[in-house]
Every structure is written in C-alpha cells, then in structure tokens.
Amino acid sequence: MSDFDAIVIGAGAAGLFCAGQAGQLGxxxxxxxxxxxxAEKIRISGGGRANFTNRDLDVRAPQRHFIGDNPNFCRSALSRYTPAQFIALVERHGIAYHEKHKGQLFCDGPSQQIIDMLLAECAAGSVTHWQPCRVDAISRTxxxxxxxxxxxxxxxxPRVVIATGGLSIxxxxxxxxxxxxxxxxxxxxxxxxxxxVPLTFGGDAWAPYAGLAGLALPVRIQTGEKKTRMAFLEDLLFTHRGLSGPAVLQISSYWRAGAPITIDFAPDxxxxxxxxxxKQRSRKLTANELATLVPSRLADAWVGQLPSLQRPINEAPDRALAELAERVARWQITPSGSEGYKKAEVTAGGVDTRDLSSQTLESxxxxxxxxxxxxxxxxWLxxxxxxxxxxxxxxxxxxxAAGHTPAL
Ligand SMILES: Cc1cc2nc3c(=O)[nH]c(=O)nc-3n(C[C@H](O)[C@H](O)[C@H](O)COP(=O)(O)OP(=O)(O)OC[C@H]3O[C@@H](n4cnc5c(N)ncnc54)[C@H](O)[C@@H]3O)c2cc1C
Structure with missing residues (x-):
C-alpha cells in the first residue's frame, strides 16, 4: 500500500509546479x-524580480532557444505548455509584470510573488510538503x-519525480x-x-585589459566553427578577471574549453x-577619433597597444589603421576557463534525453x-x-495523472 501517488523530490521551480499540478489533477x-x-533560486532570479518566462519563445520551434545533445527533445513539452499559459496563471494570481528586453517578462514586485503563487497552487492540490527534509535513499520493491x-x-x-536541479550555486x-x-x-x-557563466582569462594575457573592469557596451559575440557557430548581439561587461554581461553569459553555454571567442565592439x-x-578629414589623435565610435576607455586601451598609432590620425599608417579596425571588429581571445558553478546561472548537460520520454519526462x-x-x-538567458x-x-x-486510477 502506498502512502502517496507521487513523490516529488526538489521543491524548486519545476518541483513546486509539478506537485501543484499533479495534486490538482487528483x-x-x-x-x-x-x-x-x-525555492531560493526563484527568489534570487532576475535580480530579485524573477524573469519568469519569455514571450519570444517560438512555440513552433522552441528548440531554437535551447541546447542539449538532442535539441529537439524539449519541443513536445514546450509546445504543450506555452509562455501564454504561464502568463495567464501569473495574471490569475494578480501578479503585475513587465517586459524588459527581448521578450523577457519580470515581476514588477519581488520574485517572492512567484514562490507564493506556486505554494498556493500546491495548497490547491493538497500537496504534503516536507521541508527541510533530507533524502537518504531511494529503492524500488x-x-x-x-x-x-x-x-x-x-x-x-508508485512514482518518483526528480526535480533537484543542477550544480549551480x-x-x-x-x-x-x-x-x-x-x-x-x-x-x-x-x-x-x-x-x-562569466568567462575568465589567464593572469598575464588579461593584464592589458584588467583596467577596463566596469566598462559595459553592446557587442556582437560569437564562438564555434562554421557549422556550429553561434552569435549574440548583447551587452558585454569587462570584469577584473575576465568578461561577463548577457553577451558573455549567452555565448558561455556554447563555448568549449580551448576554443576562441570573437567580439565585434562596434557591431553597427x-x-x-x-x-x-x-584620416582624410581629421587631425585629432587616433584614440580620440576611435572614441567617437566606441567608449573612450576601450579606444585608449586598443590604440595603446599599437605604438605607430600614438599620433594624429592623419599621420597614422594605413596598415596600422587596418590592424586597429581588425582588432576592434574581430577581437579574438581564448578564455582560460569560467567562474564555475559558484557563478553559473545554470548547469548544462544532465540526465541524457535518450533515456527519457519527451512526451512525459518518464525515464x-x-x-x-x-x-x-x-x-x-x-x-538561453x-x-x-x-x-x-x-x-x-x-x-x-x-x-x-493520465496513468493514475484514483482510489475509491
Ligand atoms: C542567480 C540566478 C538567477 C537566475 N535567474 C533566472 C531568471 O531570471 N530566469 C530564468 O528563466 N532562469 C533563471 N535562473 C535559472 C533558474 O533558476 C533555474 O533554471 C531553475 O530554477 C531550475 O528549476 P529546477 O526546479 O529544475 O531547479 P531548482 O529551482 O534549482 O530547484 C531544485 C531544488 O532541489 C532541491 N534539492 C537539491 N538537491 C536536493 C537533495 N539532495 N534532496 C532534496 N532536495 C534537493 C534544492 O534545494 C532546490 O530547492 C537563474 C539562476 C540563478 C542561479
């Protein structure tokens, strides 16, 4: 005789939602x-305002915004429960929200509102909640x-749902x-x-750029060979140890150790x-001219690396200007690593989708x-x-619920 019809382990975003839905289905x-x-991750997400879904998710091709060994695996579930459905739930709970950027929806108030909503959904499904509670072992008779x-x-x-998330944080x-x-x-x-996750660069190689920490600007960033190339147009942030900001977080999910990334600092x-x-019309210093196109700190750093450009632009050698343009538009650099799970928003990889049903998530x-x-x-971010x-x-x-026969 079972005590429950299903045991969900992990009360984060997926576990809370699954438990509430299953409970409401009987x-x-x-x-x-x-x-x-x-649900600490929901609480700290989106800078405390939970970026709870994205309106730009293409329900006919949702895999476009997801990665994994089988990118098509996520299609079935994502097309059967859409952002519009979650938005309707948020609205039913009276949670105010706004769109920030590229379809990203955030709560107007604290992300605790999403946690409270999920807890209310669990209460509506009469879910029994044991927390904090350590799980020591699972066995099957x-x-x-x-x-x-x-x-x-x-x-x-008779059923166990594993919703314990990844290794991040x-x-x-x-x-x-x-x-x-x-x-x-x-x-x-x-x-x-x-x-x-933010990307890091080896000590000496990074020394010329460490002074740029704090500088943020829109860039085009890419990695990968022709067939696997991925690019994003987003903001980049220089840090003391390397690069961060949405552009770098996005590309980090595609970056593989040892591969370079290429950045265009003036994508428009x-x-x-x-x-x-x-050069034809100005007598200003080359760095000052470049500073009309990119932030001046970046202009100083890039021109500073080319001794033949420490002069007015009308005296600058053509080859040096071409080299400068190449460095600004196609700066290629190889990260030495990343900030790791301490700073990563998510964990890529995980339970192999070859061993799961895309329709039911049963293994x-x-x-x-x-x-x-x-x-x-x-x-994606x-x-x-x-x-x-x-x-x-x-x-x-x-x-x-479909495979469940309610007890009389
Ligand atoms: C700083 C940060 C900001 C983020 N912002 C966003 C955002 O704005 N938008 C977005 O879409 N995504 C965001 N994410 C990613 C998002 O939070 C996760 O992808 C999402 O929470 C995953 O849901 P989950 O339920 O699978 O795992 P989680 O939400 O991580 O939940 C897993 C749960 O399992 C529990 N657990 C783990 N191990 C055990 C165990 N051994 N026994 C019992 N319980 C266990 C944990 O305590 C946790 O409650 C962010 C992540 C971070 C770290």
Whole structure:
C-alpha cells in the first residue's frame, strides 16, 4: 500500500509546479526538499524580480532557444505548455509584470510573488510538503513501489519525480542528487558543465585589459566553427578577471574549453571605413577619433597597444589603421576557463534525453521521472530556463495523472 501517488523530490521551480499540478489533477503528492528556505533560486532570479518566462519563445520551434545533445527533445513539452499559459496563471494570481528586453517578462514586485503563487497552487492540490527534509535513499520493491527514505521517515509511492536541479550555486542547496539517482537506476548522464557563466582569462594575457573592469557596451559575440557557430548581439561587461554581461553569459553555454571567442565592439559600424574617412578629414589623435565610435576607455586601451598609432590620425599608417579596425571588429581571445558553478546561472548537460520520454519526462525506468534543470536541456538567458521548468513539470504532471486510477 502506498502512502502517496507521487513523490516529488526538489521543491524548486519545476518541483513546486509539478506537485501543484499533479495534486490538482487528483494525485496524492508528497513534495520533499532538503533546503531550509523554499525555492531560493526563484527568489534570487532576475535580480530579485524573477524573469519568469519569455514571450519570444517560438512555440513552433522552441528548440531554437535551447541546447542539449538532442535539441529537439524539449519541443513536445514546450509546445504543450506555452509562455501564454504561464502568463495567464501569473495574471490569475494578480501578479503585475513587465517586459524588459527581448521578450523577457519580470515581476514588477519581488520574485517572492512567484514562490507564493506556486505554494498556493500546491495548497490547491493538497500537496504534503516536507521541508527541510533530507533524502537518504531511494529503492524500488518487486511490486514497483518506490521507497524514499528521508530524515522524516520512509514514504512510498508508485512514482518518483526528480526535480533537484543542477550544480549551480551550491551555497543555496544545489546538489548532484539527480545525477546520482539516474546512475543508480542505470540511466545515462551527459557530463554537466557550468553555463550562463562569466568567462575568465589567464593572469598575464588579461593584464592589458584588467583596467577596463566596469566598462559595459553592446557587442556582437560569437564562438564555434562554421557549422556550429553561434552569435549574440548583447551587452558585454569587462570584469577584473575576465568578461561577463548577457553577451558573455549567452555565448558561455556554447563555448568549449580551448576554443576562441570573437567580439565585434562596434557591431553597427564599418569600423575600417570610418577610420579611413577620419584620416582624410581629421587631425585629432587616433584614440580620440576611435572614441567617437566606441567608449573612450576601450579606444585608449586598443590604440595603446599599437605604438605607430600614438599620433594624429592623419599621420597614422594605413596598415596600422587596418590592424586597429581588425582588432576592434574581430577581437579574438581564448578564455582560460569560467567562474564555475559558484557563478553559473545554470548547469548544462544532465540526465541524457535518450533515456527519457519527451512526451512525459518518464525515464526508461517505469515510474521514475526527471524534470527541470536536471535534464540535459538548457535554455538561453532571458526566462527560457524557467519556461522549461514549468513546461517539463506540466508534461510530467499530466502524464502521471493520465496513468493514475484514483482510489475509491
Ligand atoms: C542567480 C540566478 C538567477 C537566475 N535567474 C533566472 C531568471 O531570471 N530566469 C530564468 O528563466 N532562469 C533563471 N535562473 C535559472 C533558474 O533558476 C533555474 O533554471 C531553475 O530554477 C531550475 O528549476 P529546477 O526546479 O529544475 O531547479 P531548482 O529551482 O534549482 O530547484 C531544485 C531544488 O532541489 C532541491 N534539492 C537539491 N538537491 C536536493 C537533495 N539532495 N534532496 C532534496 N532536495 C534537493 C534544492 O534545494 C532546490 O530547492 C537563474 C539562476 C540563478 C542561479
């Protein structure tokens, strides 16, 4: 005899949403989380205002904004639970929101409103919530009942949903629990790696640029060979250790160790043409002319590296101007690494989608589901990761309810 119809482990974005939905569909649900505080990642997300979805997600081709070994895996869930549906839920709960940039929707008030909404949805589904509660072991009996041993005792159910997220930000409860459960049940895991993360550069190589810390500007950034090339037009931020800002976070998810990234600091300008024309009409210093096209700190740093350009632009050698233009429009640099899980917004990789159903998120082990960030599906910056959490949770809850016969 089971105590519950489903046990959801991990009460973050995906787990809370799945538990509430499944409960409202008639399942007796237990939701377990080891953290003291509820849904810390939602609370700190979007600078405290939770970028909870993205209106630009293309429901006919949602995979465009996601990466993973099988980019098409996320299509089914994302097209069956859309941003419009989550927005309708947010509106039903009276949460005010606004669009900031490129379809990104944020709460007007604190992100706690989204947590309260998810908790209210769980209450509406009569979800039992054990938190903080440590999970010690999961086992399955011959009659396919899962036993989940916890610090509050053993709970039994025919279904277990793993929603424990990735490795990012261990200081607020992230753990490798989901990958360990996958391995225990013989499922494959795509090696996890930090994504949406600032990139770092080796000490000496970075020395000429360390003085630019704090400088932010719009750039075009790209990485990858012809076939796999990915590019973003976004803001970049120089830091003491390397590069950050939305442009770099986005490209970091595609960057592979040892590969260079290329940055165009003047994406809207034909920089070589502009310098050649300045040479014909101006007697200003080259750095001052360049400063009309890019921020002056950047202009000083770039011109400072070319001794033959320490003079008025009309005296600048053509070859040196061409070299300067090349450096500004196609600066190629190879990161030595990233800031790692301490700073990464998400973890790429995760439970291998070859071992999961894209329709239901059930694994090849009957009754064992994986949803949210623990799966090898990673969204772009801008609300896509939460949308994946909601959509995968929804697909899982629907599937569990469809296969469930309510007790009389
Ligand atoms: C600083 C920051 C800002 C972000 N901002 C945004 C944003 O604005 N928009 C967006 O779309 N995405 C954002 N993200 C990403 C987003 O937060 C995650 O992708 C999303 O929360 C994943 O949902 P999840 O439910 O899979 O995992 P999580 O929300 O991480 O939840 C996992 C839960 O599992 C629990 N858990 C872990 N291990 C165990 C265990 N062993 N036993 C029991 N419980 C366990 C954790 O305590 C946690 O509550 C941000 C991430 C960070 C770090």
């Amino acid at each position: 399942l007796r649900v237990l939701l377990v989380d080891h953290s003291e505080r509820i 011959a009659d396919s009942t899962f036993h989940v041993d916890t610090s509050r005792g053993t709970a039994r159910a 261990p200081q607020i409860g992230a753990s490798d629990f989901g990958y360990r459960v996958a391995a225990q049940f013989g499922l494959r895991v795509v090696a996890p790696r930090p994504a949406l 300008t034909e920089i070589h043409d502009a310098l050649v024309s300045a 090849t082990q009957r009754g064992l589901y994986f949803i949210g960030e623990v799966v090898d599906v990673t969204g 801008g609300g896509y990761n939460f949308q994946w959490a909601w959509a995968s949770a929804h697909a899982c809850a629907q599937a569990m």
